[in-house]
Amino acid sequence: MTTLTRREFAAAAGASAAAFAAPAVAQGKGGRIVVVGGGFGGASAAKYAKMFGGAAVEVTLIEPNKTFYTCPFSNLVLGGLLEIGAIGHGFDAMRKHGVKVVHDMVTGVDHAKKTVTTAGGASIGWDKLILSPGIDFQWGKIKGYDAAAAEKIPHAWKAGPQTVLLRKQLEAMEDGGVVVLAPPANPFRCPPGPYERASMIAHYLKTTKPKSKVLIVDSKDKFSKMPLFMEGWKKVYGPMIEFIPQKKDGPVTEVDVANNTVITEFGAKHKGAVVNLIPPQKAGKVADIAGVTSKSGWAPVDRRTFASTMQKDVYVIGDASIASPMPKSGFSASSQGKVVAAGAVDSLGGKAVADPSFANTCYSLVAPEYGISVAKVYAWQGGKLVGVKGSGGVSPKGAPASFRAEEARYARGWYASIAADIWG
Amino acid sequence: MKQLYGPAVAGLAAAALIALAPAGAAAESSGRNLALSCFSCHGPAGKSPDTIPGIAGKSAAFIAQEMIAFRDGKRKSSVMMRIGKGYTDAEIKALAGYISGLK
Numbered sequence: 001m002t003t004l005t006r007r008e009f010a011a012a013a014g015a016s017a018a019a020f021a022a023p024a025v026a027q028g029k030g031g032r033i034v035v036v037g038g039g040f041g042g043a044s045a046a047k048y049a050k051m052f053g054g055a056a057v058e059v060t061l062i063e064p065n066k067t068f069y070t071c072p073f074s075n076l077v078l079g080g081l082l083e084i085g086a087i088g089h090g091f092d093a094m095r096k097h098g099v100k101v102v103h104d105m106v107t108g109v110d111h112a113k114k115t116v117t118t119a120g121g122a123s124i125g126w127d128k129l130i131l132s133p134g135i136d137f138q139w140g141k142i143k144g145y146d147a148a149a150a151e152k153i154p155h156a157w158k159a160g161p162q163t164v165l166l167r168k169q170l171e172a173m174e175d176g177g178v179v180v181l182a183p184p185a186n187p188f189r190c191p192p193g194p195y196e197r198a199s200m201i202a203h204y205l206k207t208t209k210p211k212s213k214v215l216i217v218d219s220k221d222k223f224s225k226m227p228l229f230m231e232g233w234k235k236v237y238g239p240m241i242e243f244i245p246q247k248k249d250g251p252v253t254e255v256d257v258a259n260n261t262v263i264t265e266f267g268a269k270h271k272g273a274v275v276n277l278i279p280p281q282k283a284g285k286v287a288d289i290a291g292v293t294s295k296s297g298w299a300p301v302d303r304r305t306f307a308s309t310m311q312k313d314v315y316v317i318g319d320a321s322i323a324s325p326m327p328k329s330g331f332s333a334s335s336q337g338k339v340v341a342a343g344a345v346d347s348l349g350g351k352a353v354a355d356p357s358f359a360n361t362c363y364s365l366v367a368p369e370y371g372i373s374v375a376k377v378y379a380w381q382g383g384k385l386v387g388v389k390g391s392g393g394v395s396p397k398g399a400p401a402s403f404r405a406e407e408a409r410y411a412r413g414w415y416a417s418i419a420a421d422i423w424g
Numbered sequence: 425m426k427q428l429y430g431p432a433v434a435g436l437a438a439a440a441l442i443a444l445a446p447a448g449a450a451a452e453s454s455g456r457n458l459a460l461s462c463f464s465c466h467g468p469a470g471k472s473p474d475t476i477p478g479i480a481g482k483s484a485a486f487i488a489q490e491m492i493a494f495r496d497g498k499r500k501s502s503v504m505m506r507i508g509k510g511y512t513d514a515e516i517k518a519l520a521g522y523i524s525g526l527k
Contacts, residue, residue, distance in 0.1 A: 377510020413475030
């Protein structure tokens with residue numbers, strides 16, 4: 001297969017630069033927009049806010065990491081199809097577009113003074129604050145699983161060092177080993193992600209350690225694109241992937257780190273040569289710091305504008321927000337980031353904020369040449385954010401190999417395009 | 425990005441919009457909001473860097489015609505048939521107008 005290299009990403013970045021020759025809305029009143037989080041939501045918001053706002057709008061992006069590693073396509077790193085560098089994105093292009101990029105950690109938000117403070121001691125003023133903090137883990141919700149345990153039993157649900165750790169464990173595993181993969185109950189980041197992961201790990205095992213298997217110990221009974229994954233697994237991997245639903249063993253409640261074992265509510269113990277536990281999640285810490293999360297752990301928003309329902313002039317986008325019916329996906333976050341940036345700029349300029357339109361397309365690879373997808377278009381109708389009736393849905397079941405191959409090719413095209421759209 | 429959308433589109437989306445802003449501005453942001461999602465697959469400003477066909481440099485009429493063909497099942501595709509069903513004729517014209525106006 002064609003793998004995406006750093007060089008190809010650089011080329012993609014160059015291709016997009018021309019689009020930003022002139023701002024779309026340069027006239028009128030401006031102001032200061034601060035965006036926190038350089039992932040799919042935040043980086044999209046920062047780039048498009050600058051593009052729409054032009055010189056009148058000062059845009060600052062605060063992100064602790066100099067390189068952002070994407071969760072999308074991190075499963076391809078686990079499967080050995082890509083190197084970790086291929087899913088890392090820097091912020092040089094963002095600076096070239098005129099966004100001020102600050103690599104620091106937000107430690108405080110003062111809503112009265114409209115400032116954010118950082119670990120590095122900076123105080124940055126804003127007129128509109130866009131938060132895209134992603135997720136954090138509910139450590140301790142699964143007994144025995146905390147940040148220290150994750151160094152032995154990786155979650156790999158934030159890409160980067162955790163992805164590399166899990167990949168190394170897979171490489172070190174002997175043929176005949178069992179990889180235990182334990183996905184969480186809903187809601188969580190990237191609903192089809194754990195199942196693409198099972199596929200990509202199975203692909204690696206099939207091609208290098210064919211006596212091994214993947215055991216999915218799930219904390220729910222059904223998952224995204226389930227019939228399509230099941231069809232694909234049967235076809236490509238036969239009995240190599242086994243799925244245990246929650247109704248059989250109960251949800252995963254405990255982990256025995258010393259014995260590489262997950263334990264379920266009904267007392268079942270599943271030991272793996274490698275264990276990948278994806279713990280329950282909540283909005284990223286910055287959302288808590290900013291006081292925009294409800295008891296649910298996620299951030300409630302007005303789904304027309306993505307303005308926080310808890311703080312004025314603050315928007316929350318991406319996985320951290322309660323954006324239902326939109327899924328917690330990178331595509332959703334980017335779609336929200338662009339529309340919210342436009343709304344924030346229009347609002348600063350004293351213009352009416354237009355109704356939103358969003359979309360989501362999530363590709364998953366069952367195998368390198370076997371892709372499947374789910375899509376939906378979202379609109380503001382009757383005072384609600386709804387999935388447009390009749391739009392979207394999943395790839396057809398029983399489709400020919402050529403259809404699956406085209407979707408695999410488009411999955412790679414999607415990654416290159418969205419990366420260029422956001423970080424290019 | 426100097427002209428955001430063609431005159432043919434100006435009146436179309438306005439009817440559906442709130443009366444707070446001048447009709448032209450409202451229609452402009454409507455076409456823009458509709459079109460922004462397209463770039464996630466078709467690349468920034470519709471310029472695709474990889475396997476998905478680009479949509480930059482196409483006329484509004486062509487984009488609208490193709491979108492309607494996908495939506496109505498007259499043109500087959502793996503995913504655009506599903507995406508196309510999310511938009512009305514007026515919305516398709518508004519987003520096509522915005523995209524064709526990008527540089």
